Amino acid sequence: MKSLHSLFSHAALQQPTGTATDDRAQAFRPVEGGNQMQSGEKLLVEAYAAIWLIIFAMVFLSWRRQKQIDRRIDALEAAVQKARAGAGQGTS
Amino acid sequence: MGANDERVPRRVALAASRDATAGGVRGASGGSSIAFSVLLAASALAIIGTLHFVAYVVPTEASMGIVQKIFYFHAPAGYAMYLGATACFIGSAGYLARGTQWWDSLAKSGAQVAVAMGLIVLITGPLWAAKAWGVYWTWDPRLTTSLLSVLIYIAYVVLRAFTGDSDAERKFAAALGVLGAANLPIIHYSVKMWGGNHPTVITGKGGGLGHPDMKLALGLGFLSFTLLSLALLWARLRVDLASARLAELEQEALEVGIGED
Numbered sequence: 001m002k003s004l005h006s007l008f009s010h011a012a013l014q015q016p017t018g019t020a021t022d023d024r025a026q027a028f029r030p031v032e033g034g035n036q037m038q039s040g041e042k043l044l045v046e047a048y049a050a051i052w053l054i055i056f057a058m059v060f061l062s063w064r065r066q067k068q069i070d071r072r073i074d075a076l077e078a079a080v081q082k083a084r085a086g087a088g089q090g091t092s
Numbered sequence: 093m094g095a096n097d098e099r100v101p102r103r104v105a106l107a108a109s110r111d112a113t114a115g116g117v118r119g120a121s122g123g124s125s126i127a128f129s130v131l132l133a134a135s136a137l138a139i140i141g142t143l144h145f146v147a148y149v150v151p152t153e154a155s156m157g158i159v160q161k162i163f164y165f166h167a168p169a170g171y172a173m174y175l176g177a178t179a180c181f182i183g184s185a186g187y188l189a190r191g192t193q194w195w196d197s198l199a200k201s202g203a204q205v206a207v208a209m210g211l212i213v214l215i216t217g218p219l220w221a222a223k224a225w226g227v228y229w230t231w232d233p234r235l236t237t238s239l240l241s242v243l244i245y246i247a248y249v250v251l252r253a254f255t256g257d258s259d260a261e262r263k264f265a266a267a268l269g270v271l272g273a274a275n276l277p278i279i280h281y282s283v284k285m286w287g288g289n290h291p292t293v294i295t296g297k298g299g300g301l302g303h304p305d306m307k308l309a310l311g312l313g314f315l316s317f318t319l320l321s322l323a324l325l326w327a328r329l330r331v332d333l334a335s336a337r338l339a340e341l342e343q344e345a346l347e348v349g350i351g352e353d
Contacts, residue, residue, distance in 0.1 A: 038222045040159035047162045047216040051169070054215075055320065058208050062327040069334040076341040076350075083348040 128326055135319035142312040150309045159223040162216050164309045167294065168317035169212040170238070175321045176205030177245065177276055184269025187262060193336045196262050199269045201328035203248040205321050210242030225289060233286040237279040244272040257339075 146164045153160035179202025186195030217235065218228040229235065248268050255261045283292050293301060294310070301307045 040157045043159050043219045047219040050215040065331050
């Protein structure tokens with residue numbers, strides 16, 4: 001019986017007052033203070049995601065551009081050498 | 093200015109710096125390539141180590157909570173922006189004095205690093221401020237001067253990307269690179285000169301970082317971003333020098349009668 005009483009008294013403590021229930025049903029109020037409106041965890045994840053996205057994008061774009069240029073240089077060097085060799089044979 | 097008009101001064105500049113570019117333009121050649129790989133690996137290791145330390149060792153800040161951990165990458169990114177901007181200043185001054193490809197490429201690469209690091213600063217700062225100040229942005233002196241500096245380097249990068257590559261345009265960009273650096277000390281001393289909300293945890297006379305692990309994490313952050321900005325600077329420099337070598341080869345190819353493709 002004592003434990004039952006304790007349970008009910010606990011429930012009574014948890015029960016919101018009638019005014020609070022009415023408030024929740026009829027109005028939404030923001031918390032006081034702007035800094036409570038943001039989740040610190042979410043902001044931290046967003047910040048770290050932005051950092052690594054920018055860094056990886058820069059590394060990847062540099063690597064891809066370097067590969068493209070290297071391929072083009074190889075092809076052009078070979079073509080220029082071939083053309084010069086052909087021109088040399090033609091004149092001699 | 094027509095395309096042919098641009099090629100003449102460009103070829104002069106390229107010919108003057110041929111020795112400088114020919115040695116180090118290829119992606120996988122010689123000892124410089126090994127040194128670059130070592131630098132890249134060292135920066136990756138330092139970043140992973142810093143991330144681990146910040147996530148698992150550094151205590152959470154008492155009043156702000158976990159969002160304060162943005163600081164260990166935000167402040168080093170600001171410092172790395174200074175490094176990129178300094179490289180842009182040195183390269184621009186070098187180009188105005190010597191007029192060679194290498195200095196121009198250094199200036200261009202420095203500006204690109206400054207933009208990347210500046211964007212990190214401008215994104216992570218407001219995310220921290222949303223929690224600490226309750227607003228993403230305020231026209232605080234340090235925030236405003238930092239934004240101005242990033243806009244200057246964005247203007248530099250856009251200028252180089254969308255205009256020609258003649259000597260006149262390079263000199264104009266070099267002037268912007270030199271004058272743009274004037275804002276760097278203003279960013280640094282803006283808090284002292286004009287006050288504002290921006291924290292002065294590192295340079296201020298207050299309590300600073302209240303735990304030895306916080307100080308170590310910040311030190312690791314600075315080390316990581318120093319290595320990272322040097323690696324990015326080197327990577328962009330290699331790309332730009334290779335691009336200049338490619339332009340030179342395309343001229344040679346046209347001279348010997350090879351078409352564009």
